[in-house]
Amino acid sequence: MPRIASTWMRGGTSKCWVFDREDLAAADRPVDEVLLRLFGSPDPRQVDGVGGGTSTTSKAVILARAEEDDADVAYTFAQVGIDQPVVDWGSNCGNCSAVVGPYAVLRGWVAPRPGSTTVRVRNTNTGQLIVLQVPTPDGVLDERGTARIPGVPFAGIPVRMWFVDPAGRTTGKLFPTGAVIDEFPDGDGTLPVTIVDAGAPLVVVSARSVGLTGTETPAELDARADLAARLEDLRRRAAVAIGLAPTPQAAERAVPKIALVAAPTDDGADLVVRMLSMGRAHPAVAITGSVALTLAARTPDTVVSHLVGTRTDDDLRLATPAGTVATRTGEHDGRLAVAVTRTVRRLAEASLVLPDAEPAMDPVGAVPGEVATR
């Protein structure tokens, strides 16, 4: 049975399987097929593969040394379907972006420098340049990271990620409909929505406008099947409105994502956020979503800026179900950049067993009296 080398890494609140592009190509089968089979999809539990049965644990990172001058690593992200045999290539994952830095240093793709090493990453899904700062005290990556972030009870290596000139990477425009607010038909009325493309396309809805406070827990949101269907319908229509799909039915599951926002409830944050990803409430906030929210907050008259009010500094503090995270706005090489920090830990080095493309099926009752099929 063929094997494929992979490194399992936690990035932020996600678990990412990291592949060298050449190793995946060596399987000589379509990469979608290889990823789905390795992950055990389609199967809600992914019990026969390395996927974890949730959107944050069914992610692949495919890396190669970059061939361009302004980047060190070419990084492709794949959201591997769980109960559907589909791989989404339409967006980046911010959490998984973080693991690229330590991986590149571990692989020797970038020479570490005393103090901190810069790893320039080109995300091929979106064209986004992400400049990572990886701590390398004494010129060596120290895997004994001691930094902590909300949603992860253990420490890791802190990686700062600058998303350089993030606007319009998927659609060409920061506000791809041309408006900072669009009114979408919803029941008997309309729903005001800001669609912003920065980091990844995001559909932003005021929690209050759909009857929520914004402070609901992920479990409470997931229990609301009616709400999930309503927001999924909205998300798919938004995908059509910004040219990502010809019909709502054809919209990808991973992109655009959707965020519910509300005014802050205390002085510790500027905005309350509840994100949904792949039809489920996100335990914290997607990094791409926080980049999009940052630019939406800085633009007058969006759904977001209405809630955060007039701001005076470069940090935006987001209250998520897991705690507060902040973004920072700055510059890189004269271009606008938004930074977030996530921790990273290498969980395992692995060699994944890849089964044959289509194993023969035994007939029902192959082992009489003991094994029966559904």
Added chain:
Amino acid sequence: MPRIASTWMRGGTSKCWVFDREDLAAADRPVDEVLLRLFGSPDPRQVDGVGGGTSTTSKAVILARAEEDDADVAYTFAQVGIDQPVVDWGSNCGNCSAVVGPYAVLRGWVAPRPGSTTVRVRNTNTGQLIVLQVPTPDGVLDERGTARIPGVPFAGIPVRMWFVDPAGRTTGKLFPTGAVIDEFPDGDGTLPVTIVDAGAPLVVVSARSVGLTGTETPAELDARADLAARLEDLRRRAAVAIGLAPTPQAAERAVPKIALVAAPTDDGADLVVRMLSMGRAHPAVAITGSVALTLAARTPDTVVSHLVGTRTDDDLRLATPAGTVATRTGEHDGRLAVAVTRTVRRLAEASLVLPDAEPAMDPVGAVPGEVATR
């Protein structure tokens, strides 16, 4: 950072991390501590480790060559806590038992024979001897298994497992209270319960006696918090009744398990079963539970035999949420044995990174303005 070799294998509907006992011992730290840290516990999502955040994906198998004459492999099972920093050593896992056969052949611990190879496994948690039959056509393990079982959408290697003389492995008696039915106080009345120790201790309750049909889905059962609390209370009192714990509060989470049973609804099965494990509904049925139910079905006047009626053959077909599985009763070396079959697949060979025992915590705001703690 120290690394520990492990093989990730699917056994039935479980995912099991398989360790060589010597590799775990080499870490020179308490094994509970090592397993909890590798798995990322305590954390409901186990995001910083190799655990999958569910009872069926937070399991460790620790193996060594056996030092006794009647067994080839010494097998210890560990149910690694998810949101609690506790490792349960009190019971075996039938699904994980299946992986021991292919692993022993792959490691060369047992010489394969043309056709089928017998691997004799001593489970150290319970003293149970399990005789595994692993298909080895042409005297070689063929990992391209083509057998299928309910609850797993992909094929695997079929491993038949004979549980030899399974009665009383944990408590010393098949019916550890001395009765085939006990009446447990429940609300204003009592609930008839059969506690049977075979494979592992199991508390059996008629679904009807707690207001269910037995055909509920796992999701429907998990949504009934009132029911879960009532059954968990019963399970803990049963643990005390059979001497597994001094008080209900001290009862382990993994043992005894609990099963709801009902009369069959069609000709395709002899009994309808819904199991609970670690407080959640099992997607199919635990193997140890099916062994216990088999002996309970063969004993007159238990909760189970009342439902299956008079039986005439050696197969017992159990209708589970994932489909029908069957047990077979037979003999091994003149002793009663119960067989079940599960499929196995090796998912990955891995080298797990073990962080230091107690990483220093950064103070709040270690990366000012970007990372904050809860």
